[in-house]
Amino acid sequence: MRTQELREFSPRKTPVQARSGVTVEAIQEATIQVLLEHGRERLTTTRVAERAGVSVGTLYQYYPNKRALLFSALEQHLSRVGDAVERACREQLHQPLEPMVKGVVEAFVDAKMERTDISLALYSIASELDGEVLVRRIGTRGRNALATMLETAPGVRFENVQFTVMMMFAAITNATRAVLESGASPKMVRMLRRELVLLCHGYLACSGTPKLE
Amino acid sequence: MRTQELREFSPRKTPVQARSGVTVEAIQEATIQVLLEHGRERLTTTRVAERAGVSVGTLYQYYPNKRALLFSALEQHLSRVGDAVERACREQLHQPLEPMVKGVVEAFVDAKMERTDISLALYSIASELDGEVLVRRIGTRGRNALATMLETAPGVRFENVQFTVMMMFAAITNATRAVLESGASPKMVRMLRRELVLLCHGYLACSGTPKLE
DNA sequence: GGATTAGATGAAGAAAGCTTCAGGTTTGGA
DNA sequence: TCCAAACCTGAAGCTTTCTTCATCTAATCC
Structure with missing residues (x-):
């Protein structure tokens, strides 16, 4: 399954010259734009190509099929976010709960808000x-990093970290989504950060039990 | 938009005789089954009809088009859940925070778990x-009920209830979804209920400020 | 028991979108 | 300058699915 998946979605040709690099980027960007403007239902390969300023044939030189196109967009985004979360978790090992939560929330929200248009557009194809x-795979990565981090929190133990x-x-993910879908004004995003820290920290404080070192 | 939407999705014919009532129910059930078995992408009207043991033509006598079929399934489910939440909120007016949270969480989780197959199947078409x-509409209903309830909590005030x-x-919604998507074993569901109460109550306790009556 | 209405059928028309491929253009190195 | 490789084009084939409608069967009422 894994190999087949890679074969089905892997690009046919890797850009060599500069112009094709531009083309691929244009296609990627067009995918997001079309997704935002027309929705997943009405995203067609022809429309994406048109929007990117190339012909359909060109699109099919780099993506073996339509699903690969969407898959690639989602993959790029999710791994960027996943990396950010993993990094944050690594940086907060052995810290107290509060900075842990703060670090992770900050990292996640920042990563999602860097390109709100992409984040928004991709919700529809994540399903x-x-x-x-992909979502599950990257989600698991994030959750594992979180769990590992939490286990190093001094003075607390969790019954069932998983x-x-x-x-x-x-x-965290759904609150962020809600804010994104309601416009993600700077004020909202600020509140989101603050309230997410409150929520997570409050929860962890209730959920964890004191531990003697 | 509202009128047009109603026209586009409203049934063509209302069952009169008993046998057609059975037919419609079979179609509704088949929709869920096909959604679960084949996924939204491969749900076709022909397949649904086949699964329901009727012909496509029959399906089209009760649903003007494919979207209406999905819309109807989602609508039924969402309003059932929405009603449950609203009822719970009404029942907990003026109670302390803890029973409020408990009541609402219980009601929501119960409603979702009554037919886990339906809940699961519908996530894919909610997008x-x-x-x-629909999701937004019913979501707003639920949130309003929640807000109204919280404002009657004795001794607490919220800066920004919305x-x-x-x-x-x-x-609440996404944690429930996560549990559903990972199988929703009775043990998991029990934990979900408990932890959701912890999480929500912890958050509200941190987020609210004391109020002198 | 005959007429009227409700319900059911499924082959076929129509539309839409994915994907290919034969042939053209551009690039870059020899 | 010339050629091979990279790149691009877009009309057309193919498949899939939605939806209709002419026709048939079953139920209900008088």
């Missing part, structure tokens, strides 16, 4: 069959 | 263009 796989992390992760 | 509208509720709502 596609192949998208789900579950606790799942709850926290669900809250 | 359809028309689905989003935002607080949005956070809580996002956490």
